[in-house]
Amino acid sequence: MRFKWLIPAIYILFLLLPIYWLVNMSLKTNDEILSVFSLWPHNLTLDNYRVIFTDASWYSGYINSMIYVTINVIISVSFALPAAYAFSRYSFVGDKHLFFWLLTNRMAPPAVFALPFFQLYSSIGLFDTHIAVAIAHCLFNLPLAVWILEGFMSGVPKEIDETAFIDGYSWPRFFVRIFIPNIASGIGVTAFFCFMFSWVELLLARTLTAVNAKPISAIMTRTVSASGLDWGVLAAAGVLTILPGTLVIWFVRNHIAKGFALGRV
């Protein structure tokens, strides 16, 4: 068992190799990418990144993605908080069925919804807006948020609620002043997962946008098909989409597994 550390080490190497290759390519010129096979960039260049930060059609994609992801996280968490509280504390007519129905939407294949979504949002005039993508992503993020929050809330003893009500707290005041601080880490994890699934989703975001709200990942697919050969810029754009995720992981590193288990480890 002395070499036990080798297994995770090899696995991490396997995880990092493709990412390293992307970073490596983003720092090369196109000529170098296509002419010589090199394990590290010989003529280090930041030109590819410069293209992205100066061309509005590129960097607007990042801004669009950020906007709809932020709207989505705010909607998901604020709507899911009271609902999750209801599920964890009360029983009411149809609660189990409702919970199951919410789960089915988390598991629904986006491909099924792509075309009807396009028609629905076009007919109500929301096509190509940030809010349309944010609401569409609620389809899977809201159920997820309710599930994770319900798991965390069920871990909080009921006595806390009862004591607060005896002390004369009204429900809204109790919820904001006492309950929310108690599940702060749960809310953080939920926000992280909503961010994550909204950030990585492409199919719906691409279907619902044309110009004004086009996400960065959709802009990348366009570049692959049209100019096709600008590998350096493509790699740089890919590297930049990895960065936000890496930053937010740091904040939830201790709770991430609990979140994946829907708050039920």
Place this chain on the structure above:
Amino acid sequence: MIAKQQNQKAWFMVLPVFLLVAFSAVIPLMTVVNYSVQDTFGNNQFFWAGVDWFRNLVHSERFHSAFLRQLLFSGIILAIEIPLGILIALSMPRRGWGVPVCLITMALPLLIPWNVVGTIWQIFGRVDIGLLGYSLTALGIDYNYTQDPLAAWFTVVIMDIWHWTSLVVLLCYAGLCSIPDAYYQAARIDGASRLAIFRYIQLPKMQRVLLIAFLLRFMDSFMIYTEPFVITGGGPGNSTTFLSIDLVKLAVGQFDLGPAAAMSLIYFLVILLLCYVFYTVMSNIGMESTNHGGS
């Protein structure tokens, strides 16, 4: 479990979520149902077609093969990812500087947009500019994922392993961390072997999270779209055309709304069935754990 308080007013707390999800789920689903029983010759004129589309689909060669490919893919990646995830979680460090390093690097692939995952592997596997493709060719292995179906499958499977094994690892790790040290001490006193510790202490404690991991992986792999679409586009030929890819081809590419809608519904019903199994299993574990005093 302590009986929950009966309170019908709780519906008001759930209502906003219900309305928002219903807006995004029920209206589009009804549109799909609508299309699935009608035929059109353009000009927005629709004709009643009854269950024709469903009948055609159930007998169609194309649907059968896409469905079989989908099952095969889910089966392969589950058979690799679950044991591999357990193995890695077992050998991960429990304390010290290694823990955050492992957790953060392993979570990294989960946070990359799915089409970028596809792009990364598309580049990585290329024979001319990718490390994997170049090395394999240099070793004398005939590898070209754009022409050889086997190589395409290999690329898609290894991509999925790269992308999602970490999920299994993180879940198992969380389960392992919830085992009190006293269990291991007791096992040491009894002189239990490494295998016995795994079989009688670690595996039972991981059972819950393993089930979650298994079902999540199964369902998510069952609707995989973006990554294989970016890497192979479903080819060469139809060899990596999974259900979602076939569906989008049918609906957006050929604009065959009726058959596409019928396929959507069958697809959705399969998922619904899986969900039911998932939900039942999850609630049963929930009951068990509260009977044993919670975990």
